[in-house]
Amino acid sequence: MGNSKIVMKDLNLYYGDFHALKGINMEIPANKVTAFIGPSGCGKSTCLKTLNRMNDLVDNCKITGLVTLDGEDIYDPRTDVTLLRRRAGMVFQKPNPFPMTVYDNIAYGPRVHGIKNRQKLDEIVETSLRSAALWDEVKDRLKKSALGLSGGQQQRLCIARALAVEPDVILMDEPTSALDPISTSKIEDLMDDLRDRYTVVIVTHNMQQAARIADRTAFFLLGELVEYSDTLSMFNKPKDERTERYITGRFG
Numbered sequence: 001m002g003n004s005k006i007v008m009k010d011l012n013l014y015y016g017d018f019h020a021l022k023g024i025n026m027e028i029p030a031n032k033v034t035a036f037i038g039p040s041g042c043g044k045s046t047c048l049k050t051l052n053r054m055n056d057l058v059d060n061c062k063i064t065g066l067v068t069l070d071g072e073d074i075y076d077p078r079t080d081v082t083l084l085r086r087r088a089g090m091v092f093q094k095p096n097p098f099p100m101t102v103y104d105n106i107a108y109g110p111r112v113h114g115i116k117n118r119q120k121l122d123e124i125v126e127t128s129l130r131s132a133a134l135w136d137e138v139k140d141r142l143k144k145s146a147l148g149l150s151g152g153q154q155q156r157l158c159i160a161r162a163l164a165v166e167p168d169v170i171l172m173d174e175p176t177s178a179l180d181p182i183s184t185s186k187i188e189d190l191m192d193d194l195r196d197r198y199t200v201v202i203v204t205h206n207m208q209q210a211a212r213i214a215d216r217t218a219f220f221l222l223g224e225l226v227e228y229s230d231t232l233s234m235f236n237k238p239k240d241e242r243t244e245r246y247i248t249g250r251f252g
């Protein structure tokens, strides 16, 4: 596949003795939305977290194989992990704004990376909030606490916060599972816009969501990547019987 942003080659991950990812081979294309689906506990989040080394934080976690971002081995000991996480930002299931103002939530990352100029920060805050389709709703409350926003607004704020450090890749772990249908639909529209500029990888429990927004879909089962193809083919003509059983709700 041309234009791969991320490549996993024979990737295995162990939590202690437990083999959580088994020989994963996958190429994730740039400027597309890729969804990871599969039953609970099959390794979707684990696989997502290997892409910006979030699993480094877990004791007893061992990884073999190769993961590259733009051709560079991200598990090379010389990799700057802070820079990696800036290039591949993460949005979690539960919105987790910092207990500070809307403005400071967005300016936090750029400040950490050394940007101090007020005008530049103002610009970043506005652009990031616009990209996350939140600007109009919060432009008059930038100096108010982010904790006063609705759940859906908080999640878009977290997306804006991820965008503020200019990542290439956005990793989303069930970003809408805690949201109502209207907020979910706003985030789905947003993902549609984001693919023009970013590579988006999303874990979702919701197969309809994968079918609506993802260009490519990966189906995981018991730590294995069972099937990976463009979303339409996967939903219309799954190649593996296990995929078919899962997407038709006949699993288990």
Ligand SMILES: Nc1ncnc2c1ncn2[C@@H]1O[C@H](COP(=O)(O)OP(=O)(O)OP(=O)(O)O)[C@@H](O)[C@H]1O
Pocket: 015, 018, 020, 038, 039, 040, 041, 042, 043, 044, 045, 046, 047, 058, 205
């Ligand atoms: N820190 C950890 N230590 C030990 N085992 C873990 C750890 N994190 C996850 N696991 C195990 O690894 C397997 C995969 O978990 P993971 O969270 O990746 O699954 P998932 O497909 O994202 O599930 P869900 O949809 O329920 O979030 C599960 O069996 C889980 O119990």
